[in-house]
Structure formats: structure tokens, C-alpha cells
Amino acid sequence: MLTIRDLSVEIRRGDRVVRPVFGVSLTLDRGETLGIVGETGSGKSMTGLAIMGMLPAGGRVTAGSIDLDGRELVGLAAAQYRAIRGNDVAMVFQDSMTALNPTKRIGEQVAEPVRLHRGASKREARARAEEMLALVGLPRPAERLDDFPHQLSGGMRQRVMIAMALVCEPRLVIADEPTTALDVTIQAEILDLLDDLRSRLGMSMILVTHDMGVIARHADRVGVMYAGRVAETGPTPVLFGRTRHRYTQALLSSIPSLTQDRREELFSIPGAPPDLSVVQAGCPFAPRCAAVTDRCREEPPPPAAEAEADDHAYACWHPADGPAVRGRARLVVPAPAVTEPRLRVVDLRREYPAGSAGLLGGRRTVKAVSGVSFEVAAGETFGLVGESGCGKSSLGRMLVALDRPTSGEVIFDGEPVTRMSARALGPRRTQLQMMFQDSNASLDPRMRIGAILREPLAIQGVGTRAQRTARAGELLRDVGLPASVLERYPYELSGGQRQRVGLARALALDPKVLVADEPVSALDVSIRSQVLNLMRRIQLERGLSSVVISHDLAVVRYLADRVGVMYLGKLVETGTTEEVYGSAAHPYTAGLLAAIPDADPEAPRAPAAARVRGELPSPIDPPSGCRFRTRCALASELCAQKEPPLTPVTGTHHVACHHPLRREESRS
Amino acid sequence: MTWYVLRRLAVSLLVLLGISAVVFLMLHLVSDSPGRVVLGQRASPEAVSDFNRAHGFDRPVVVQYVSYLGQLLQGDLGRSYKLNENVGTLLALNAGRSAMVSLAGLVLALLIAVPLGVLQAVRRNSVVDRVATAASYVLYATPSFLVGLLLIAVFSQTIPIFPAEASQSHSPWVVFTDPRAMALPVITLAVTSVAVFAQYQRSAALDQLGQDYIRVARAKGLPERLILTRHLLRNACLPLVMLVGTLVPTLLAGNLIVESLFNYPGLGLLFLNSLQREDYPVLLAYTLIGGVLTVAGNFIADVVVAAADRRIELST
Amino acid sequence: SGGGGTTKDIADSYTAKPTQTGTPKQGGTATVALTPGLSPNYIYPYPPAAANGTVIARGQLWRSLYRPSGEGDQVADAELSLAEPPVYNPGRDTVTIKMKDYKWSNGKPVTADDVVFSLALLKAALAESPANWSFYTPGQFPDGVSAEAAAPDTLTLKLETAYNPSYLLSMLTLLYVLPSTEWNIAATGGPHLDYKQPKNAKAIYKYLTKESESQATFAGNPLWQVVNGPYRLKSFDPTTGSFSLARNESYSGPGESRLDQIDFKAFTSAAAVLNQFKAGNLTVGTLDSSFATQIGELKAKGYNVYGAPAPARFDSLVINFANTVDNFDKVIAQPYVRQALQRLIDQQGYIAGRGIYNGAGSPNYSTAGTGSPYPPAFGDQPPYPYDPAAAEKLLTDNGWKVAPNGSTTCQRPGTGPGQCGADIPQGQKISFTLASASSPAFVGARDVAFASAAKKLGIDVKIVTKSLNYMYANYGNTFAPATKNEWAMQDYGPLYLAAGYPSSNTVFNTEGSFNLGSYKNAEVDKLIGASTFGADEKSLSAEVTSLAQDLPVLFLPTPHTLVVWKNTLSGPQSSFNALISFLYTPELWYFHG
Amino acid sequence: MTAPDVTAAPSLEAETPAERNPVSIRSVLRGLRRHPLGLAGGLLLLLIAGFCFLGPLFYQTNQTDVDLVNAALPPGPGYPLGTDTNGFDVLGRLMSGGQVSLQIGLLAALFATTIGTVYGAVAGLAGGVVDGFMMRLVDVMLSIPFLFFVLILSARFHADALSLSLVIGGFSWLVSARLVRGEVLTLRVREFVLAAKLMGASRRRIILTHLIPNALGVIIVNITFQVADAVLVVAALGFLGFGLTYPTADWGSQLASGVTYISADYWWLIYPVGGCIILTVLALNLLADALRDAVGRRAD
Ligand SMILES: Nc1ncnc2c1ncn2[C@@H]1O[C@H](COP(=O)(O)OP(=O)(O)OP(=O)(O)O)[C@@H](O)[C@H]1O
Ligand SMILES: Nc1ncnc2c1ncn2[C@@H]1O[C@H](COP(=O)(O)OP(=O)(O)OP(=O)(O)O)[C@@H](O)[C@H]1O
Ligand SMILES: [Mg+2]
């Protein structure tokens, strides 16, 4: 139905020319889903935009053809293209907050294509919009038609986006990272919705994503892109089962999965993707490839067009065989010594004043953290997971005394730090360090890396300037960066490098506790594994107690010895990693786990029933009783009335649920 | 929305109270013995102090302020020292004319600047854009009275098509009834604002053009013209609305200069003449009204923007 | 372009008085430009000080007992006055005045009682506050003056002190005659009161001033329609102060009153007046002297332009003899210093200067002004003409070391000849502040020129620009002694002594209520006494001469007042000449073909 | 812009730059090099400053002695730009007037920025009720038409270069205060500041080594804009008759006195000085915009 042949795109910006798409060939059959996957900047979006005829200013298709049902799209006149757009080909964008016009009612926005392409009257279009919104699962669509985008939650907005794209029943829909901005739980719902609609409306779909798991679960065919080229393409099972391209293979190996052996180090791809404005000879992946030869460097491999058997094609001189390479090193994980807990959190609460207070007092509060208790032993890593907005970061900030709790205590080495004066806190500061999420924001843009790393030592008055510089060099070495980085400014480093600097700085004062808030979520997959490995190694080498905060369950599983699952300011389940991931006792934990797509098309799908439905309620007025009950399949009367306390299931495994799952249930 | 408006209103009232206090105190510092100003050069010191006592100008400032505030609340702006007239009447007599000419200038400026700014954004870096930007820079750097003078020099002296003086009629509608006589003042007001507005509109439109919803509109197959009118325009105008709201003092200042330049008898000229005459009640009242207008401008702009973009009320 | 001809050409272009021409036509409307910044806002002829009033059409609605003369060589215009010249008894303490046959607009005759009423109201105003009449000196007219109507057409004034007849006449030109039978009420529709009782006069005065506060009713209030002048108010615009006059059909004085209506237009700036002239919208008006270069163009557009210095006007730098900053009082007390400073003023230069008078000015060295009936004895040979060398010599001869462009200092202190003078220490500098009015433009320009000339002689003049009203309110030792040290000299533009009788009674008298600079001179006081109370009508000349020699102020040239009128309008030459003194006589004007 | 606008100072070139670089002289110069207009503005400004401050060394004129004979001469031999109505050489007067204008502008801007920075920083750091009160006060002051007040003050008090700068500065610190407060508020919660706090850095150190240097760029840009605005305000005051008087003269009062003679056709008293004002403000604005790009932050 859609055949892209040898497509090349060029974007001219002043005297710089970028070639984000280069000789791309892909095909898509009616009713099928084609997944396009790849790292940031690999040209996925540009390919999609090229099909839509919506390349950015200065961009044009330089070669190749796009054939949609026998109609050539390249070179089509603007007016004709407009008639196709939104009618035959539609697109779903990533960020529904910015993709919806903030000052127009959603009804109008959804109805607009109908009026445009179908020439429908206002009333007809509105009716059609309502019908469509119902179809995408927006509750009470008739009332919602007159809402503004900001009045909807993220998931709802994404549904509206989808309704808008599908309202004219296009033959092809291009979904560009439709769920990246959403929580896993909602991501699963949206992707299922798209699948469902595709089959119901008989459309074809191009699903652009950087998540291999999503591809494995939702795509019929895959195109793996790297540096503007298709590295490998083929039907999903074939591509995952018999991976040929070295890049695909490396990519698959570097993702921490829920099933992998935790003691294995992750595979990581060295280096960074190439600059697309520089024309390379040879294979673009060559500089990062383990199996590289001179030929790879000199001669570009033939484009992945000629299909092998099963439509499987790849552009590689030295194809691999098999799905994955595993990390070579195995980490020795010592059993944590049972000692006095280093960090103890007792019934911690934090409430923020809500933005809009009434005119006369009556301030409402956001209950960000509502009574959390746990302990972290020396040398132990405690992982905190939960959906966005459940209070993880708020908790993390209190752990390192950056914020004072509304009530409760953080006890560090037997001393409560929460009520300490700034002066008393001073020397203890060095013991409690934090690694931030946004490596860009956490490094002073005005300071060189050397100064940044010397700063903690200077503040604490450690050593002479020369000694500090030497120490900074050591720290850099520890995190695997060359000493030359000392003289650079943060913006001269890549994201991964910056994150390493952030880690080095946190380690500069030899802390006993390290809190890492979303340490890798801003990083691309290939770089993420480098940082994860590093963190893991440092934790083990230094015997740090750490708290790792992430919304990504796989990341936490990889780094943490023990895990706490947070829901709306409360800890609903704690236990060792094996306990929680192996036999989740809380329906929420189980739901989270079920929502994560495994990068294995053969993996069994969790039944939709096990999933977490709907979205996080407002932390301003949390539900009574069990906070999860509004989204829980097992909720009963009791749940609404009584708040379940955290009670032991087995040994170290605790759960706060009136109806905990048993081992067998959580598996299914 | 209602809550938002009420809350904004409460803040505005607070600010107004602050303004009245600051302005009153400052003017009190400048002129603390009205008796001399009122009675003139030949009055004896006794007559002056009698006058001050009779009118309560010998009381502590705070007391005077409170009683002034009390009068204000009853709509009494005081009596001019020099014009044998109530300040309220004086202002009312002149307000219409000033408002009309200011509004005409503002509307004209917006009518030019909004499309121009959008055009510049759409045709970014084109010749049109560059020329308009350059012109804006130069205009921005030109004192407005010089703009007016140049206009007079060109359109009234070299090619005499417009009179150098504004209409002296005191109908507020003179902008419409005698457009020829009002052309230069209105153009002066507009020209100086266009520079700012167009550039502001341009960057706002550029901001919006980079937003995803514009791409979405394109993906729907909407022609560019409709994208601009249906989607871009409203969003891109909101920052300008905010700007105009905060620009009231500047508009008033522009009015002052234009009225003085074209000898247009309105509030601005009244203010300047009162300044010469040390007619403090008029100065005080008009400065206060300027403050009120500014606060009102901000308030209206906020409400308009909040009504158009409902996210605002949540974020404040 | 630029520069134009010499300023001399400009001056020559308007000195000729256009003659009366043409065959008079009946009717027409004349549009007269009011002096910018002086828009009227009051109708009752004696506005209280608190109203700061400028009166509408002064002298045209209500005539004064004697009409001031526009010619300058006489006090009153006998023909246009309401009464025959006063007759004195030998002791000069009783004056008998015979009323002419004038009528009120309601047909009643103007009687001696009306004058008595008018005097009673003036006294009532002064009882309220002495500031209510700016010509008042406590103890003098109208104090000690009692009026009586011996007959309806005969007025007798009894004086406690005898006045110089010319002085008294000049006071009587300021006495507006008001309708005693219509205005003797204290409430609208109220009973007619006996105004001879001060209590009643006070109530009447309050009522009339109160009525005058409501500008919107000026034209409609029947009160104000009872007039004895040639015109009555037809409309008044409170926004601008513009007004229109219509003929008073009962007016019985001289003049044909051919015009149907006179529109007086208020203006906010002199430039606006010029623009209206250029647009041909004005029939009569004055031109600011800074626009003297425009005269040629106006003539080409069909205007007559005539200019001359206003009678009894003098421009000066008023000296503050009580300013103690930097010992200024000691320094300026020395006559030679004043003489030296006067010699620094290049009057011809200022007049010719393109930035100052543009040729439109006349030299003046006395308080009498030009063309006065009381000229100084030295005629046109001023005692201290421009002569910087002589100025320098004056200083060096008196013990100063002159340092051009530096600081001239006193070297020989002491009171002997060749020494600086009393209380001037060695090393004393001459340095003072000159407050200069921010408008009109020529004031600033001439002060700068003066300061620059002083600097060349090592005298430091600091110019501070102030608004006229600020100066009026704060710079005068008589009323603002607290600020006496803020100014050493001030230039607020013109000073008018009563035209026709330029006595400096209030201005340079030691006790004068308007003696801004605390000038003291016993001899001058004596001469003033003679001109005010003495019998010699010419004694004023001696006073003028003495002042010109002692320099209580530094004299500056007098700018010309430029009168502009359409050449389709004509009338007696004198009626246009009177415009220079802001006296309007439109009843004498007419349009011609 | 319509009159002296210090309140709004909306940016003329308000595009968000790609990334935020540290502010060092070098990087700013580098940024300027990429910004030909800004470079032109900077050079023009140097040229103007040179003209005003060094010009009198090469072209000496008498700016104190009134010369009534040679007043208001059109450009000609001996007077390349003619003379004004006091007989001062216009070219020389442009130089001395420029000195005064630039000095007032700079002084006012420095004054405003100093107050504004301190005020804004205190408000931003204090937060809470203090911040609320301080900012409401700024709201109040910003709502009072600035020009009105300056006019009232200068009608009452004699204006000289210093008092004029103080008055203008005294009213234009409000914008800086808002700006700096906003900057402090965003910087204060930036993660690198939190990181420093975690290391035990004192408040002082955080302010000195992180907040101020990072806010400096914005402040410098603001100063540049404020100089431009102050030059315009002084011009407007001059026009309305409240400028400086003999012996000092700034461009504004020069222009204003020239304007009085517009009907006399003394064009050389208007256009050269008008051009000087325009060029200076233009140069300053171009420079400020370029600096802002180099600093990598909008100034509003
Ligand atoms: N407007 C543009 N002008 C110039 N270059 C661009 C533009 N948009 C994208 N590029 C470049 O094109 C390349 C491909 O971009 P594209 O958006 O297709 O990547 P992507 O695979 O979708 O990445 P992501 O996962 O981040 O969305 C990138 O290197 C990017 O730098
Ligand atoms: N400073 C603050 N003021 C007010 N509310 C806040 C503040 N910080 C966080 N919140 C609110 O507290 C709740 C918890 O926020 P927090 O950042 O701790 O969540 P999180 O679990 O870290 O989410 P994410 O995964 O998105 O980072 C949210 O509803 C958030 O809006
Ligand atoms: Mg993309």
C-alpha cells in the first residue's frame, strides 16, 4: 500500500546542510503496522514528515519516491497534497499539550478536518467529532466537546489527538512517538487503542518510537533507523528472532529488561551517533561497531532494500546472527551486611500549598508525600518507582535535606536531620548527596568542569587548589571521562558525559548516601546503559547507600537491591527486587509491570484486565481509604473506608492492600 | 474564571490603593503649601496660612491623605487652583478627546502591526522581514516628538497635505469629523507604536509557528491562510494584548507629547499647562487617573487573555 | 534657506502704523486670538485670589469709571470713559465726578450709585483678603476713600489722604462700574440689599463670586447680561476658555459697533496662534516675538502687522538685595557692582540677536518704559549703556582683581575709595543664581547671554530655569521670605507698571507690597511719596530717573508686542495701537470691501 | 517608541536562542562576531563615544561665550554645522551635548540597575510575604505614569545632569528589579544551585558564585537597554521644556530648542542632533540585542 523507495531528504539551514533521511526504503501493507525505531536524531520523524509532505522550512526530498496506493507523493502540487493530508494520511504527534491549540475547544479541533475534507456542515462535523471521541474512549464526549485542551488529562488529550487524526478515516496514520510523554500505564492503553482502531477502521499505521518494547508488541513490520538510514527492516518476529544488523543487535542488548539476570552488566554501545551534516564514507555505525573492519569504514553497505527471505533486509557488511549479545562482565553482588540502617525514613509527609488559594484563606494543599517509612542499610540500594507525580522527587529532596518535611523524620546514622539548623547540617551535608535528572540544569553553565568538580572540595575546605584539581581528575577517571574534560564547559559535553560529571560531583565528597533522581531518563538508550553500568559499578565499589528514583521499572530493577512502589504519596509495596518484581503483591505493582512492553514479540501479553486503568487522581483531594481503589479491579467497599497499612507478606516483603495478590495471580 | 477575575480585581484594588498613597505623598513633598500657589504672589503670609488652615493643608500628611481618599471615593477630585473649575469636570471635558486620539493611534498601530508582524514571521528573513525589522529599529530609536516633527516637516511644510496643528474643535469625535486635521497626530502616535508592536507580534508569531499545533493544522490539510487566521492569529495576539495592557503609561506619555506637539487640547495639554501653573490638584488627579488606567489596562489585558487562554487562570 | 535677512529688516517691516481705510460695511464676525496661556475662566470683574481668575473680556462687558488709555502718554481715554474728568477741591481731599450719559443694557442709566456700589464691593473683596486685588497697598486706595452719590449723575469722593491726581486717576481706571440695582442681592431672586452696609456688601460679594464659579452658566445667567460696555457675553466654552461677544444694543458710548459678533479664541501656545493666522482663521491677534521672522509671510497672506513696545512695560533682572548666599547682599549693595553688571547687558545685541528678540525689541533703561509721558531726565542717553570695558574698569577701580573666564575676587577690602566696600572680605567672589522663567523662549536666551558676558568678567552666574508660576509663588521676599536665599536675581519676563502712570509705588517702595527684592532707598521712597500723594503731576519723572540711576533692577530691552489683523478689517489707528496694551475696542472696527 | 518607555522595554528581537552559553568576555565577543548587526551597533557606539569625548580634542569650540553676532548661522565656512541661537558652534555643541546625554544615560542606567539588582535579588531570595510586598510595591510604582512624575519633579526642582540621572534612574530600577527577581527565582531552584546547597555552600557563596554571575548577563543586557531608554527620556524631557540649561546642554534640550525654531527653518538645529539621538539609541539597542543573544536569554 505504501512503498518508500530510496527516499532522501535534505534540510538547508543557512550554509549548513543536514541529510536526516538518506536512501530509505520501506514498505507497508494494508492493515499493517510498520514500526520505525531508532535513537534520537536518526531521522524517524523526518521520514514521517516526508510522507506527509510537511518537511520543515528549508527541507526537501532530494531523491526517491513515496508511493501511496499507486499515487506518487513526491513532487505533488501543494493543493493536491493538502487534499490528501488529514484525509488519506493523518498524523498523531508526540506531545498532546503543544499539539492541541490551547485556545480552541477540542470539539472544533476534532471537527475541523471533517469540515475541510468532507465539506460537512458545522453541525454534522460536530456530530462526527462526538462520535469519534466516543470511539477513542473519551468518557461523556458530548460534554467534553466544549472543553479546552488544558482541562483534560494527558491521556485524554492523547485520545483527542488520535480522534482528530482518525476522524476522516484515513488509509494511513503516522503516529510519531504517540506515548513518549505518558506514563507506562497510559501508554499501554493508548497503544492498545491505536491497535484496536487500526484493525476496526482497516487502516495502515506507521508507529515511530525509540522503544523496542513498543515495537515488539505493536508492530507487524519494523524499520530500524540509524543516522538517517534504514539499518534493518523486516517482519517483527523475524527481525527480533534473527537480528542481522550489528546496530539492531547492540540496541536490543543495551536495554535493561524485566527478565534479564541482574548480575549481568548491560551491553553498551560506545560513542555517540554521527553528525548528519557531515558526509561519511562507509557505514555510519562503523565508529561504534564491535565487528568493524576497514571495509565498513570505507564502503557504504548496500541499502537495506533487497530483501532476504521473509522480507528481511539489512545494510551491514558483517551481519550478526541472533538476537542479543550479553554483557561480558558479571558483577559480584555481595549480600548486604545486616547492620544498623544508615538511613531511616519515619512517616514522612510533605504538603505543598496548592497554587490557587481561595480569596480568603482556605488554602488547599497538594499532598505530595503522605506518610512514607522505609530504611536503607549501608551499601544497599533502594529503588523507588511510581507514576509521574506520585511524590518520588519530593521524597528524594527531603532525604538529602533540601526540603523540610511537613511532618516525620529522616534519620541519618541515628541522627534526625530534618529539624537540624543549617549550621548543624553543614558537615553532614557531605554525607548526603544527590544526582540530578537534568544534567543540563544541574551544572552551572558558567563554570568549567574542573571548577564544578573542585567546588564541593573548595566549599568544604579540602586540600589545596592543586590537590583539588588532582582529585577532580581522579573523579573524572572514575566515571570514565578523560582529564581533558576538565577544561570544558558543560555545553561542550554530550548528555551522557554531563550525567557522568554530575555523578562525579556527587561522589567528590565521599558521601555515604546518594540519592539519584531519574538519573538516566533524559538519556538515549544507547547512552543510558553506559551510565547505568557506571552507577552500578560505583555503588558496589564504594559501598554507598543509595536511593534510586525512577518511573522506569526496568532501571530500578537493574540498580536496586530493594524496591519501594509509590502511589499518590504513599508506599504501597516494599521488598527485595526479586520479591517485588517476581511476585508483586499489590495490584498496582502488578499493573505497572503488566503495562511494560517487553522487547520480545513472543513474550506473552498481560491480559488487559491486569492493567491499571485510568489516570492518577489529584493529589489535592486523594481518594479516601486505599488511594488506589479508584483504579483497582479488585476494589471493594472496605477499600473506600479503611486505609490499608503496610503489612508483611513474607519476610521482607510488605504490601499495603486489603486484597493482596498471591504469587500465581501476580504472574498472570 | 469568576474566581480568577475576582482575585485579579482584589489585587488591582490593592495596587490602586498603593498608587494613591504614593502619588499623594510624592506630590505632597513637592508642594506642601497650596496657599501660596493659590493666592499668588501678592498674598500676605497670614493670608496664606489662613488659607492652608481653612482647607486643612496644615494637618499631618496622613490625615490629609485619608480625607483626600474619602473625597475620591465620593468622586470628588478636588478643585483646580487656577482654573476656577472642579478637577473632575476639567478632566471629563478633555478625556473624550484624548481617549479618542489615543485609541485611534492605538487601533491604527495594531491594524498595521498585527498583520505586518505575522507576515514578517511567516516570511522570516525575507526582504520584507528585514526591511520591516530595520525600520522598526530606527523608529524605536527615534523620540516620538521627532517623528511628529518630521511628519510636520514633510507633510505639512514640504508637501502641504495635512495641517501642522491638530483640530482645535472640542468634540471628541473630531478624529472622524475632521480626519485631515487629525491625521498627523494619529499617525505620529501610531508610527511610534508600530515599531514595537510589529516586532513583538513577529516574535510571538514565530513562537507560535514553532508550536506543534501549527504542524497539526498542516497535517489536517489546512491551507496556510486558514492556519494563520484560525489557529495562529489568536494565540499570537495574546502576548500583544498583554503588552498593550502594560503599555498604558507609555500611551499616556505619548499622548502628552503629541498633544503638546500638535497643540491638541486634551488631557495631555491640560497636564502640561497645569504643570506650568503648578496646579497640583489637576496634576494629582491626572497622575492618579493614569495609574488607574494602567491598572485597568493590565486587568483587562489579563482577563482578556485568560478568557482566550483558559490555562492562565490555573497557573496563577 | 535659513537665516533669512537681517533682523533689522524684520524690525523695519512692522513699525509703520497702517492707516484707517475702506468704506465700512455693516456686520461680520471677527475672530480674535487671546493671548496663549491666559484663557479666561471668570466673569465677575474682581476675581478673588483663590480663584486665580482671568476675567472674560475685561472692560468690554463692564467698563471702568475711566477707560485706560492705549496710547501711553495719558492715563485715561477721556472719550471712552464713563465720566467727565475729576474735579478736585483745593485741599485735594474731595473729588467731584460728573457721570456721562451712559446706559445699562436694560436701558437704565449708569449712575453715581453704581460707582458707589462698585467701590463697596471692592472694599468687601479686600476685607476678605488683601490678596483679592493685586493693585492694593494697605492704607491706600480704596482705604480711606468714601464715595457718595450727590446726585444720580454726580459722584463725590472723600479722601482721607490726598493723592496725586494722576495716581488717583490711574486707580479709578481700575474701578469697574457694576449694576447696583440688579446685583445688590445675596441669593438668586433674593431681596435687594443696602450695599452701603459692609455686612451686606460682603454677602453680595460672596454671592457674585460664587455665581462666577459655575462656568457653564456664564452665558445663561441673566445676572451677567446686565452690562454697560459695548458687548454682552453670548457664549462661553469652559473647556478652552473661548467665548463670543454680541452687541449690547443699548450701548450708548462712542463707536458704531458694526460687527455682529466677536469670537475670542483661546490658545494653548503661541505656535498655535501662528498656525491659525497662516490658515487665515484669525482676524485679530498678537504674535509672539519669537515668530518675528514670519511677519513677511503673514503680510503676504493679507495681514497687517504692527509692533511696538507695550507702554509702561519694562523687562529686567530683578535683584534680591536680601540674598545672603556667598555674601551676595553685600556685593550687590555696592552701586558700582550694579552699574558694572548693567554695562554687561548688550541691549542692541540682544535686540538684533536671532536667538533672542529677532530684531523685535527696543532698548529700555527705565521703569517708565518707552514713549512714556514721564520720561527719565537723561532722555535716550542712558547712564550705564553696554560697555564691558567700562564694567571691568568699575570693578578694578573698586579693588577687584578681574580674572576673565575665571573668578574675579576682591583684593582691596574696606570702605574707603578704591576699595571693595562694606563687609566685603578679601577674596570675595561674585557668584550668584539667576532664576530664569522657562517661557517665553527669549527670556532664557537673554539670561544666557548675560551669564556668558558676566563669565568673561570672572562673574559666575548660575542659571536655573523655573516655571513662571513657581517663581511667582516662591521668589519674592515680600511674600516668601523663607526662600530669599534661593534666588539672587530673577527674570520672569515683563513687569507692567500701571500704563499711563508708571509709578513704582508698590514695587520699589521700601514697604511696597510688591518689593520682591527688598530694595531700600530713602531717596526713592521720598520721590514715590511725591508721585503718589504730592500735587505735582510730573514728579513721577524724577522718580523714574532716580531709579534708572540707582538700578534696583538691571534693565533689559523691551520686546515688541506684535499686533496682527486682517487687512479687510479697519478702524481708528488708536484702536489697534491699544491692542499693544491688550485693550480691545471692537466697537470701533469694521470690515471693508 | 512612544516616548520614553522604560516600563515595557519589549524586546525587538525576541527569539529564543538555541542554547545558553556561559558569559565571558570571550564568548560575548564570539557571540557578537556571529551577530553582524550587534557588532555594527557596538562599533557605532564606540564611534559616537569617540566623537563626543575625543572629538573636542581635535575640534575645539567655544561653548560658553554667547556670540550674538554669529547666532543661528547656517552651515558654512568656520561652522561646518552652523551655529545655534546663542552663537555656539553646532558641531562642537553636539559633542558636548553628547557627553552629557551619554553620561546621564549611563549614570541613570547604573543607578537603576544597582537599585534594581539589589531590590530584585533581596525579593527573590527572601520569597514569601517579603517578596510579595516588595513586588506589589513595584507593581504600584510601575502603574504610575513615569513621565508624569519626572515632569512634576523637574518642574519643581532644578534639573542638572546628576539630579536628572538620579530621577530617571530612580524610576527605571523597577524593570531591573522585576527582571533580576525573576532571574533569581528561576536560578534559585535550578539544580546546580541545589547541588551547591547540598555540598554545604553558604548563602553568600551561592549568591556570589552562582546567582550573580549567572544573572550578570541579563543585568548587562538590561543596562544597555536602559542607557538607550534614558537617552530617550532625557530627550523627551528636553522637548517638554524640562531639560538642562546653560552652560550644560544635552542632546534633548538642544533638539528641543531647535524645535522652537522649526518655523524659522533653522534645520541645522534639528536634524544633526536628532540624528545623533537616533543613531545612539539605535546602536545601543542593536548592541543590547546582540548581547542578549550572546548571553542566551531574553531580557524580559
Ligand atoms: N528543522 C530542522 N532543521 C535542521 N535540521 C533538522 C531539523 N529538524 C530535524 N533536523 C535534524 O534532522 C535529523 C533527524 O531528525 P528527526 O526529527 O527525524 O529525528 P528523530 O529520529 O525523530 O529523533 P527523535 O527521537 O529525537 O524525535 C536530526 O539530526 C536533526 O538534527
Ligand atoms: N514545589 C512544589 N509546589 C507545589 N506542588 C509541588 C511542588 N513540587 C511538587 N509538587 C506536586 O507534588 C506532587 C508530587 O510531585 P513530585 O515531583 O514529587 O512527583 P514525582 O513522582 O517526582 O513525579 P515525576 O515522575 O513527574 O518527576 C505533584 O502533584 C506535584 O505537582
Ligand atoms: Mg522524532
Ligand SMILES: [Mg+2]
Ligand atoms: Mg520527579
